[in-house]
Amino acid sequence: MASKIGDLQSEALGIVSSIRTLLEGYPKMVEGHFNIFASLGGSKNTMDYLYNFLTTIGVTNEEIIEKVSTFLTGNGEQGFLDTIEPWIKAALLTNIKSVMGCSIEPIIPDELFDKYKTTLSEKDAIGEGISVPISAIDFMGTLNMCPTSEIGKNYYYDAYGTYYPSNLWQTRDMNAFLWYTINKGVIGDKKLIWDNRNSILTDDWLYKKSDFLTSTGGTIEGLGISKNKIAQFSYSENYGELNDKLTVRICADNYYRKKMWPDLSKDAPLIHKNKTIFEFNYDFIYSFKLFDSKVLVASIIDNLIHGSYGVNINLSSNGLVVNGQIQKIIKKIIESEDDESVINDCYFDFSNEEYDALLLETEKKRLEFNDFSYGNKLQLSSSKILDNLSGITSESSLQEIKDSIKTTIFSFTEEAANDANGNSYNSDVKNNTKRDVINRILNEITTNIVISVLSPKVMLLMEFNKYVFGVNNKDNTKVTNPGEYFQKEIMGTMQGLIVSIIKKVVNLVMTYFYNFAIDAFKKMAEAFMIDLLLEKIQLYKRLLERLYSDYKIWLSSMTKKTTSTNNIDDVTYADIAQSTPITTTC
Amino acid sequence: MNFKSFLEKITSTFNVSRGTLTTIPPIILEGATAMKPGLSPKMIASNIIKRQIEAGAPIGANIDGSANIAESMEVIRVEEILKALMLDCRVDVVIPINAINVIGTGASPGGPVTVISSNKIPIGAYGIIR
Numbered sequence: 001m002a003s004k005i006g007d008l009q010s011e012a013l014g015i016v017s018s019i020r021t022l023l024e025g026y027p028k029m030v031e032g033h034f035n036i037f038a039s040l041g042g043s044k045n046t047m048d049y050l051y052n053f054l055t056t057i058g059v060t061n062e063e064i065i066e067k068v069s070t071f072l073t074g075n076g077e078q079g080f081l082d083t084i085e086p087w088i089k090a091a092l093l094t095n096i097k098s099v100m101g102c103s104i105e106p107i108i109p110d111e112l113f114d115k116y117k118t119t120l121s122e123k124d125a126i127g128e129g130i131s132v133p134i135s136a137i138d139f140m141g142t143l144n145m146c147p148t149s150e151i152g153k154n155y156y157y158d159a160y161g162t163y164y165p166s167n168l169w170q171t172r173d174m175n176a177f178l179w180y181t182i183n184k185g186v187i188g189d190k191k192l193i194w195d196n197r198n199s200i201l202t203d204d205w206l207y208k209k210s211d212f213l214t215s216t217g218g219t220i221e222g223l224g225i226s227k228n229k230i231a232q233f234s235y236s237e238n239y240g241e242l243n244d245k246l247t248v249r250i251c252a253d254n255y256y257r258k259k260m261w262p263d264l265s266k267d268a269p270l271i272h273k274n275k276t277i278f279e280f281n282y283d284f285i286y287s288f289k290l291f292d293s294k295v296l297v298a299s300i301i302d303n304l305i306h307g308s309y310g311v312n313i314n315l316s317s318n319g320l321v322v323n324g325q326i327q328k329i330i331k332k333i334i335e336s337e338d339d340e341s342v343i344n345d346c347y348f349d350f351s352n353e354e355y356d357a358l359l360l361e362t363e364k365k366r367l368e369f370n371d372f373s374y375g376n377k378l379q380l381s382s383s384k385i386l387d388n389l390s391g392i393t394s395e396s397s398l399q400e401i402k403d404s405i406k407t408t409i410f411s412f413t414e415e416a417a418n419d420a421n422g423n424s425y426n427s428d429v430k431n432n433t434k435r436d437v438i439n440r441i442l443n444e445i446t447t448n449i450v451i452s453v454l455s456p457k458v459m460l461l462m463e464f465n466k467y468v469f470g471v472n473n474k475d476n477t478k479v480t481n482p483g484e485y486f487q488k489e490i491m492g493t494m495q496g497l498i499v500s501i502i503k504k505v506v507n508l509v510m511t512y513f514y515n516f517a518i519d520a521f522k523k524m525a526e527a528f529m530i531d532l533l534l535e536k537i538q539l540y541k542r543l544l545e546r547l548y549s550d551y552k553i554w555l556s557s558m559t560k561k562t563t564s565t566n567n568i569d570d571v572t573y574a575d576i577a578q579s580t581p582i583t584t585t586c
Numbered sequence: 587m588n589f590k591s592f593l594e595k596i597t598s599t600f601n602v603s604r605g606t607l608t609t610i611p612p613i614i615l616e617g618a619t620a621m622k623p624g625l626s627p628k629m630i631a632s633n634i635i636k637r638q639i640e641a642g643a644p645i646g647a648n649i650d651g652s653a654n655i656a657e658s659m660e661v662i663r664v665e666e667i668l669k670a671l672m673l674d675c676r677v678d679v680v681i682p683i684n685a686i687n688v689i690g691t692g693a694s695p696g697g698p699v700t701v702i703s704s705n706k707i708p709i710g711a712y713g714i715i716r
Contacts, residue, residue: 008593015597046589053596334589507588514592525599532604540608547610550618 009049016057016521019528046334047446050513051439059520061413061438067516068441069405071509072293074398081291084508088453089285091504095497096281096465106277106468113256113274114191114232114249129232129249130463134182137246137459139322140451146183147176154386155299157292161393174288174457181233182246193251195228196287229253230283248460255280277468284461291452293401294392297408299451300444304412304437305382326454327447329499333506385412413437446509450502462494624716625672627665634660677713681705 054064071080110116115124134143145152147159147168158173168180169192177194185192229251237244250256255275303323388408392401416437417430490498635657638645648654683706690701 005590005593008590008597012593012596015599019599049589510589511587514587514589518592518595521596521599528599536604536607544610544614547614547618550621551614551616554617554621 013049013053013056016053016524019524020056020058023524023527023531045331045443046510047443047513048439050517051435051442053517054520055435057517057521057524059517061434063520064438064442065406065409065413067513068409068438068445069402071445071512072296072405073402074293080512081293081296084449084505085290087508088290088449088501088504091501092285092453092458093278093281095500096461097278108250108255108274108277108280108468110256110274112250112464112467113252115252116256127249129247130467131245131247132460132463134244134246134456137456137463139454139459142175143179143182143456145179147171147173147179150383154389155295157289157295158394172288173292175455178233178246178456181235182244185233185235192233193229194231194233194287195251196230196283230280230287246460248464250280250464254283277465281461281465284464285458288457290455290458291449293405294389296445296448296452297389297405298386299448300441301385301408301412302382303444303448304440305385322454323447323451326450326502329502330446330450330506333499333503334510385415409438409441412441442513446506449505449509453501453505454498459490462490462497466494625668627668628661630668631661631664634664671715675715677715679711679713681709681711683708685709 051064055061073080074082110118110125111127112129113127114129115126118125138144142155145155146165147153147156148163148165153160156171156173156176156179158171159168159176163171163176165180166184168176168184171177171180174194177192181192232249232251234247235244236247257274385408388411389404391404396404413434417433635645638657638660643656644654645657646654684704686705686709688701688703690703692699692701
């Protein structure tokens with residue numbers, strides 16, 4: 001970060017600190033021993049700075065939690081998360097177009113379809129589709145968790161209530177659908193159809209029109225209509241292989257263009273154009289939800305306290321490495337934007353040393369307890385904290401969702417501020433811990449939104465595009481290390497796209513919190529401007545009073561000077577008696 | 587909005603226009619300035635020490651009976667600042683264009699003459715602080 005930014009940081013914090021002092025009389029010590037200027041000396045983390053800034057202008061932790069909860073809730077005035085979803089989807093579609101290459105005509109090749117014709121007379125052929133190992137699309141290990149399990153229920157957004165493992169093919173959450181494909185679809189070599197989730201999911205033989213209920217309780221008409229079909233999924237276990245395969249084919253019903261035979265009497269070459277990959281991208285990306293409040297909060301909290309567990313339940317080590325990589329990219333993006341420097345291709349590369357260091361760091365973090373309380377090792381239970389999210393259902397109102405998120409974050413701060421026996425620390429440690437937790441939550445938001453974008457469903461879309469545009473990976477048939485795979489293959493082939501998406505996320509998230517800080521500061525600045533005006537008026541009044549008082553004394557002294565009887569009077573001719581002295585009588 | 591523009595928005599708060607000062611009537615100023623008592627380091631230090639308690643700073647001797655160094659420092663600080671202002675400081679004054687108006691009368695072979703003039707360039711002057 002440029003030193004100019006450092007100067008601006010100091011100046012801005014100095015200004016708000018002095019304004020607060022001037023408005024409130026004298027500086028108020030922040031509770032606890034937290035140094036509000038900590039970010040000036042050491043950390044240049046923007047979120048750390050923003051948190052310090054907010055607390056310096058007097059925004060309370062409760063107000064910050066309220067704002068974070070609003071951010072993570074719904075849409076419109078009551079929330080923000082849903083508002084950014086279309087932005088991110090649009091950014092994804094646009095960037096795929098610009099990054100993957102515009103020169104190639106992006107027609108979906110026949111071999112990607114679930115059926116196509118090679119000649120008029122032959123039967124339908126089955127395309128190979130794309131085959132990917134799960135570990136190549138699931139860096140965070142989400143698909144290891146059963147969506148309906150106690151742990152898994154917080155990591156899928158449409159897998160509660162009436163769902164159980166065997167009917168998850170109906171879910172609107174594509175990740176849960178993938179879990180079903182992997183764990184249940186393998187039985188009987190099922191081919192599962194993913195269609196527009198505003199409509200219905202069906203598979204070739206499990207489909208029942210009345211099975212899928214809308215959130216309002218009614219059945220959806222037109223289930224299984226071919227126009228809604230997007231892709232066909234199947235899963236095969238390859239015993240003895242390191243990775244099983246998920247095979248996905250694009251549904252011909254919607255994207256395979258009917259052939260035009262120039263001469264029906266001859267078995268002539270085909271003249272046809274399938275739909276473009278962009279049309280498929282659009283349908284695919286709008287067939288699911290990218291972000292969900294509950295999933296995002298659970299991920300944030302899990303990432304923060306995963307170290308409390310000695311076992312891998314929620315996040316894999318590899319997931320932590322990817323998380324660490326994304327965090328570093330985010331940091332570089334924020335800093336590079338501030339510097340206005342040109343981002344070159346190698347800017348986001350990680351050297352082997354960096355990668356090893358990251359691996360070591362995350363492994364160490366995972367094996368140790370998280371230290372939230374300044375030396376007091378904590379053993380937090382994420383399940384206890386995340387229980388607060390269980391109240392969120394598809395019927396929950398935005399306010400209920402927001403309240404649940406708020407309760408969860410409060411619960412997290414409270415739990416972290418207790419020792420291993422559940423006893424509360426003294427107020428200093430407690431306050432510092434709460435500040436620390438909230439600060440860390442702010443830092444995790446951007447990372448977890450990016451991770452939500454890079455979830456298995458989106459990575460699948462990437463795989464299709466890589467195939468169409470001829471962006472070849474190295475052999476991905478055996479992915480033993482998803483962290484390394486992400487670094488070398490995903491970032492290697494799609495760095496431009498991923499960086500563009502991360503930049504978009506960073507921009508949206510940071511703008512939201514900058515605006516929050518500016519709004520909070522505006523109130524203070526307005527009060528300060530009024531104070532300045534009053535000060536000016538008062539000073540002028542006092543000065544004028546004093547000057548007038550001095551002036552009156554001066555004036556009076558001048559008047560006295562002119563009327564005093566002791567003064568020597570001027571003698572003029574007029575003062576001399578007009579009679580002539582008598583001198584003749586002497 | 588990026589971090590830099592956010593910071594710039596905050597730091598620009600102090601740069602907003604605060605308007606100009608209202609002019610003091612010169613006639614009052616003329617008389618009042620003659621009556622000014624002048625600056626006193628001791629008076630200023632005394633006033634500051636008196637108000638220390640408003641900020642929560644202790645006044646008088648320390649609890650253990652020792653001298654309150656902070657108060658002594660306050661006296662030294664004010665004395666030194668005022669000493670510099672009174673001994674080293676120079677006040678540059680500018681008399682604006684047309685501020686000095688002169689009317690003169692006289693005689694010429696043609697009869698009485700009245701001359702009206704004013705300064706056509708800004709005039710500089712010096713001053714000191716006392």
